[in-house]
Every structure is written in C-alpha cells, then in structure tokens.
Amino acid sequence: MSRSILLMLTMRALTALGLTVLALATAACGRDDAYLPPVLPREPMTTLPPPELSCDETAAPVPEPFVWKRADPLATDLALALALEPDTMCRELGVIPCIEAERVALGGSDPLGTGLYAGSARPGLTTPNAVDRLVLAACAERVDRDARGPAEIVTEIDLAASALDADDADARAAMIADATALHRRLLARDPSDAELEILLDLARPEDGLTPSAREWATLTCFAIGTRTDNLFY
Amino acid sequence: MTRTNARAVRAIRFGGLLGALGVLTTPMLAAARPTGPSVLCETYPDAPQCSGSLGTCSTCHTSTWPPAWNGYGLAVMAQIGEGTFETSLPTALRALDAIDSDEDGVANADELLLGTNPGDPGDAWPWCAPETPTGPVPVASGYDFERALRRIAITYCGRQPTYDELATFRAGATSSEVQYERLHAAVDLCLGSPTWRRVGLRRLVDARIRPIGAVGASSPVGIVIGDYEWDYRLFRYVMTDDRDVRDLLLADYHVTESSDGTLTRVEGRVPAAGPTGQPLDPERRAGMITTSWFFAINTMFSAMPRTTAAQAYRAWLGMDIARLEGISPIEGEPRDVDQRGVTQAQCASCHSTLDPLSYAFVPYEGIAGGRTGVYDPLRGSRRIEGWSAPPTYLLGEPVTDVRDWAEHAVGTEAFARNLALMMFRDALGHEPSPSELAELRTVWRALERDGWSANRLVHRLVDTQAFGGAR
Numbered sequence: 001m002s003r004s005i006l007l008m009l010t011m012r013a014l015t016a017l018g019l020t021v022l023a024l025a026t027a028a029c030g031r032d033d034a035y036l037p038p039v040l041p042r043e044p045m046t047t048l049p050p051p052e053l054s055c056d057e058t059a060a061p062v063p064e065p066f067v068w069k070r071a072d073p074l075a076t077d078l079a080l081a082l083a084l085e086p087d088t089m090c091r092e093l094g095v096i097p098c099i100e101a102e103r104v105a106l107g108g109s110d111p112l113g114t115g116l117y118a119g120s121a122r123p124g125l126t127t128p129n130a131v132d133r134l135v136l137a138a139c140a141e142r143v144d145r146d147a148r149g150p151a152e153i154v155t156e157i158d159l160a161a162s163a164l165d166a167d168d169a170d171a172r173a174a175m176i177a178d179a180t181a182l183h184r185r186l187l188a189r190d191p192s193d194a195e196l197e198i199l200l201d202l203a204r205p206e207d208g209l210t211p212s213a214r215e216w217a218t219l220t221c222f223a224i225g226t227r228t229d230n231l232f233y
Numbered sequence: 234m235t236r237t238n239a240r241a242v243r244a245i246r247f248g249g250l251l252g253a254l255g256v257l258t259t260p261m262l263a264a265a266r267p268t269g270p271s272v273l274c275e276t277y278p279d280a281p282q283c284s285g286s287l288g289t290c291s292t293c294h295t296s297t298w299p300p301a302w303n304g305y306g307l308a309v310m311a312q313i314g315e316g317t318f319e320t321s322l323p324t325a326l327r328a329l330d331a332i333d334s335d336e337d338g339v340a341n342a343d344e345l346l347l348g349t350n351p352g353d354p355g356d357a358w359p360w361c362a363p364e365t366p367t368g369p370v371p372v373a374s375g376y377d378f379e380r381a382l383r384r385i386a387i388t389y390c391g392r393q394p395t396y397d398e399l400a401t402f403r404a405g406a407t408s409s410e411v412q413y414e415r416l417h418a419a420v421d422l423c424l425g426s427p428t429w430r431r432v433g434l435r436r437l438v439d440a441r442i443r444p445i446g447a448v449g450a451s452s453p454v455g456i457v458i459g460d461y462e463w464d465y466r467l468f469r470y471v472m473t474d475d476r477d478v479r480d481l482l483l484a485d486y487h488v489t490e491s492s493d494g495t496l497t498r499v500e501g502r503v504p505a506a507g508p509t510g511q512p513l514d515p516e517r518r519a520g521m522i523t524t525s526w527f528f529a530i531n532t533m534f535s536a537m538p539r540t541t542a543a544q545a546y547r548a549w550l551g552m553d554i555a556r557l558e559g560i561s562p563i564e565g566e567p568r569d570v571d572q573r574g575v576t577q578a579q580c581a582s583c584h585s586t587l588d589p590l591s592y593a594f595v596p597y598e599g600i601a602g603g604r605t606g607v608y609d610p611l612r613g614s615r616r617i618e619g620w621s622a623p624p625t626y627l628l629g630e631p632v633t634d635v636r637d638w639a640e641h642a643v644g645t646e647a648f649a650r651n652l653a654l655m656m657f658r659d660a661l662g663h664e665p666s667p668s669e670l671a672e673l674r675t676v677w678r679a680l681e682r683d684g685w686s687a688n689r690l691v692h693r694l695v696d697t698q699a700f701g702g703a704r
Contacts, residue, residue, distance in 0.1 A: 112446035184396040
C-alpha cells in the first residue's frame with residue numbers, strides 16, 4: 001500500500017471522527033446547561049458548621065529563607081567594601097560597566113532600555129558566571145591598587161612576594177589580618193577559625209603551582225565575596 | 234476513602250472525559266458563568282483570595298474558554314442542586330469542605346482558608362496560621378533582629394550594614410525593646426535616604442507606569458508620546474513623608490523636582506506645547522490613572538479604553554482580568570458598544586466586568602499630540618458610533634466618572650492589599666506563601682489606622698515573621 005493511500009485513509013478516519021464530535025456537540029447545544037457535567041446522584045445535603053483550619057505543624061514547609069541580592073545592591077556593597085567606584089571596578093572590554101552589561105543576569109531590571117520592568121524571579125543559568133565576573137574583577141582591581149600603593153585594604157601581606165608561607169608565623173598573622181579585614185568589609189562579620197584555615201590553604205602549592213601574594217589576596221577576596229551570605233540575605 | 238470522597242473522585246474522572254469532549258466542542262457551548270468567584274467569596278469571606286480581592290476562576294477552572302474544570306470544580310459541579318447556579322453553589326461548596334478533591338493531603342476548606350487551590354494537587358501548604366506575638370514588642374519569638382536589619386538596609390538604603398554599624402546595633406542591646414527601637418530607627422533612616430526616595434521607589438513602580446525610553450520626553454529618536462517622569466514624581470511624593478497613599482488615585486495635583494531632589498506639589502494644569510504637559514483640570518484628575526502618560530501608553534489610539542481600565546484595575550487594585558482575577562460581571566454587559574464581538578461567550582466572561590469598568594475612561598484622549606490625555610466629553614460620540622455613555626461599574630458598584638472610580642477604588646480592601654503586596658514582594662522577592670498571608674493581612678488592614686502612610690506600612694511589614702523570622 002502506498003504512502004499516499006495510507007494518508008488518505010487516515011484523513012478519512014479523522015474526518016469521520018470530527019463529524020461524530022460535531023454531531024455530539026450540536027446535540028449538546030440544545031440544552032441550556034450543556035457545558036455542565038451531568039449532576040451525579042448525591043447524598044442529601046446537611047447543614048455544615050463553618051470551616052475551621054486544621055493545623056499540621058509537622059508537615060509545615062520550610063519558610064523561604066533567603067532574598068537574592070540583585071544587581072544594584074550587590075555592586076554597591078562590593079564597591080563600598082573594596083573602596084572602589086561601581087562603574088570602574090569591573091568593565092567589559094574596558095568600556096561598559098559590568099553592572100550594566102550583566103544587569104539582567106544579576107537580577108536587575110532595565111525599564112527604560114529593554115522595557116524589562118522587573119528582574120527575573122530567581123537566579124538564572126548565567127547568574128553565577130556574572131557574579132564571578134563582577135566579584136573577580138573587583139577583587140583584582142582592589143589588589144592591583146593596593147599593590148601599587150598606598151594600600152587601603154590588603155595592607156598586611158607583602159603583595160610583591162612570589163609566594164606566601166602559611167606555616168610561617170609572621171606571614172600567617174599577616175594573612176589572617178588581611179583575610180579578617182576582607183571578611184569584615186564584605187560580610188560585615190568576623191571569620192570563624194575554620195573559614196580562616198580554608199583561606200590560608202589557598203596559599204599552598206597545588207599541582208606544582210604556588211600562588212603569588214597578589215593571587216592569594218585576589219582569591220581570598222573572591223572566595224569571601226562569592227559566599228552565599230554575600231549573595232543572599 | 235469515604236463514600237462521598239469516592240463519589241467526588243468518580244465525578245472528577247467522568248468529568249475529565251467530558252472535559253476532553255468539551256474541548257473539542259467548545260464553539261457551540263453555552264455562556265460561561267463568571268459569578269462563581271464572587272459566590273465563592275461570599276461563602277468563604279475569610280479565604281485569602283477573597284480578602285481584598287475577588288477570587289479567581291482558576292479555583293475551579295483550568296480554562297474558562299473552552300471551559301474545563303479541575304478536580305475541585307468537577308466535584309462542585311457534581312454537587313450543584315436545584316435552583317440557579319448562584320443559589321445552589323454555596324451549598325455545593327460547603328458540602329465539599331471536608332473532602333480533599335485534589336488528593337494532596339489537605340481538605341478543600343483548609344486549602345481555601347490557607348490560599349491554596351483545592352483543585353491543584355501541586356498546590357498544598359499543610360501549615361497553621363502564626364501565633365499572635367505576646368511579648369513586649371510586636372514581633373514573634375525567635376525574631377532575628379540582625380537579619381531584619383540587614384534586609385532593611387539592603388532594601389531601603391541600597392546597601393548592607395557595615396561591620397561597625399552592626400557592632401553599634403548590638404552594643405548594649407540587652408532587651409528586645411532596645412533592639413526593636415533601634416531596628417525601627419533604621420527603618421526611618423533608610424526610608425528617608427536618597428536611595429529609597431530617588432531609586433527604590435522608582436523601581437517599585439516601573440511595572441505600573443510602564444515607561445518606554447524610546448518615546449518618553451527624552452526620546453533618543455525624537456518621537457515623544459508623553460513624559461512618564463510626572464508619574465514617577467507623583468508616586469515618589471505620595472509614598473514618602475507619611476503622606477496619604479490614597480492620593481495615588483486621588484491626587485488632583487502634580488509634582489515637580491528640584492535639582493537637590495526636593496519634590497514639590499504644583500496645582501492645576503501643566504501646559505506644554507507637545508504631549509509632555511498635564512492638560513487636565515483638577516476636577517478631572519485621579520492621581521496615577523489620569524496622567525498624560527497613563528492615557529498615552531494604555532489608551533493609545535483606541536476608542537474604547539479597555540486596556541486603560543484593565544491597567545488601572547491591575548496596577549492599583551491588584552486584580553488582573555487577563556488572569557481571570559477580579560471578575561465581577563454586570564447584568565446586561567457586555568453591550569459591545571464598539572461592535573468588537575465581545576458578546577461571544579468566550580469573550581463575555583471577562584468583558585462583562587471589563588467593559589463596564591472602562592466606560593468612564595472614554596472621554597480621555599489617548600495618543601493625540603498636544604491633546605494627549607485631554608478630557609473631551611464628546612470623545613465617545615466622536616469615536617464610537619451610537620455612543621450612549623453607559624454606566625460604569627467598579628466591583629459591582631456604579632460610579633459616575635473616573636474621579637468617582639478612584640474614590641471607590643481607594644475605599645476597597647483591594648487597594649490596601651495591593652499596596653501591602655507591592656511592598657512585600659519588593660522587600661522579600663517572592664509572593665507571600667499561605668503561612669505569610671495571615672500576617673500580611675494584618676499589615677494592610679492597619680493602613681487606615683496608620684493614617685494611610687506607606688512608611689507606617691513598611692514598619693508593620695518589618696515586624697512580620699516573613700521579614701525577620703528565624704531561619
């Protein structure tokens with residue numbers, strides 16, 4: 001049987017089905033309440049008391065714990081924490097402020113430009129990339145400025161050093177002081193001992209590579225700035 | 234499963250088959266019955282969807298055209314008895330109180346009282362209403378003052394508190410009274426900050442003003458249909474300094490801004506050569522819903538300003554007719570004054586509310602160059618053949634003109650609810666959950682007691698568990 005004959009038979013079957021449905025519909029139109037489902041046999045009505053809420057606290061959902069810190073407050077907090085200007089701390093191609101280029105990904109709105117009157121309801125797929133981009137660029141800028149001097153925030157470690165020894169008492173103290181300062185500025189709190197140890201570990205060699213002091217400072221700033229408690233509140 | 238429950242399930246299954254057939258046969262079916270939501274709200278006045286709102290068709294329907302019902306709707310239909318749909322519906326609804334029509338573990342009455350959909354198995358919230366605070370300050374036990382401070386600072390000051398500011402907040406705060414006092418001092422500080430007054434309030438109202446940069450007063454292409462900055466300034470003025478928020482819809486004045494950000498009220502018309510002025514006499518003004526931009530962007534070139542009325546209803550009363558919210562049909566409507574075919578059943582279920590909501594807006598010009606937003610009592614007869622100025626209705630009540638429309642609107646609970654919801658979403662970034670609706674209701678119901686102040690509303694919002702409850 002050829003494909004065209006099969007197609008014709010299928011079309012005829014569909015047409016027959018359509019006509020049947022049409023006939024049923026036409027019959028239904030004769031009734032005033034045709035769109036209602038038929039009333040099924042039911043129990044006699046009784047007078048019910050007013051409804052009362054029956055609580056089940058064991059099944060209570062967890063309340064929404066976080067609010068997303070979106071584009072403008074995120075950029076403002078970063079700029080204030082790192083003593084930078086929001087428009088210059090991160091620029092795409094050296095021209096456009098990241099906060100404008102990544103505004104939508106960062107949850108901001110753009111009412112006058114693209115007519116986006118409200119930011120997206122929740123972070124999207126590119127939000128982590130945009131956050132990483134913004135924070136890393138701002139941290140790198142801060143460390144660069146402090147390396148050129150006079151240092152404002154990363155003041156204790158030697159930013160010219162090719163490596164930092166976290167097991168050396170003096171270097172360790174300097175690293176803790178700078179990490180604590182970054183914690184206070186970015187998260188408005190002191191770090192825990194466990195958090196400090198993680199940050200100090202960033203200075204240790206890995207895969208044969210030892211981070212320089214500038215790289216450690218940038219990574220430390222980045223690690224703190226991208227913490228959940230900086231991105232949500 | 235109880236006998237009644239089994240009967241309801243059978244009704245659902247049978248109804249599902251019928252619904253599928255209904256989808257195929259819809260063009261020839263009878264008119265919809267949009268009175269359902271209001272009857273449901275008369276039956277359950279404490280349901281969140283009925284508090285400051287009218288409920289939605291989606292409680293029972295998965296679609297109003299073609300008509301299709303969810304499990305709850307089918308169970309209700311199976312209970313409809315003698316008499317008219319409207320008179321028998323309350324009994325039918327109450328007969329299903331103890332049944333769990335969507336089998337999500339929560340009974341229908343509980344779902345209605347919590348604000349979830351009794352016909353949607355994916356929408357359930359087995360939760361209890363929060364307890365009323367009984368301590369020395371009006372917040373529940375476990376309230377996290379520092380978390381609340383952080384939220385206040387980011388939302389209204391635009392930045393998080395610094396390490397030193399948090400240390401100051403903690404210093405010597407040995408009682409909840411002291412913490413509470415400091416917290417609300419921070420609220421006052423932030424609500425007076427330039428960030429909130431100049432930026433935050435703008436973002437809050439963007440979706441209601443709906444600016445379009447390309448055709449605003451600073452149009453980069455030279456095509457100007459209006460100046461939405463008048464709208465932003467009016468909103469910012471009304472929402473600050475404990476002014477009466479009812480002026481959002483009642484203001485018969487405009488607002489200018491000096492270079493230092495000071496907002497000043499100006500009376501009367503604001504003449505301009507093009508569409509950037511405000512041409513209305515004060516007696517024709519009704520705040521945000523009678524600015525030139527509002528008519529330009531909503532009425533545009535249409536004779537019958539349905540979009541204008543729908544946007545006023547959506548933006549300031551929180552009911553979106555396109556989402557089947559706020560349906561309050563008027564007998565004899567829609568008349569189809571402009572012969573657009575809205576009397577067809579698939580249109581009439583919404584237009585029986587929308588059209589009588591719109592008539593009062595007809596005399597206001599849309600986009601018309603220098604006449605944009607002008608009041609012209611003859612516009613209806615000029616633009617609509619056979620125009621007879623039929624009566625306008627808002628929420629079932631007759632109103633005489635747009636000013637009267639606005640006065641009725643600000644007197645409804647929907648107006649206060651909408652404002653509280655707007656502030657809630659802005660601060661917390663989500664729709665209130667059923668567990669949050671009860672305390673949010675206390676917030677908007679206090680608006681009148683608080684002198685209709687937006688700032689006071691924020692203070693009350695900050696006190697809620699949703700804002701500062703422990704994680």
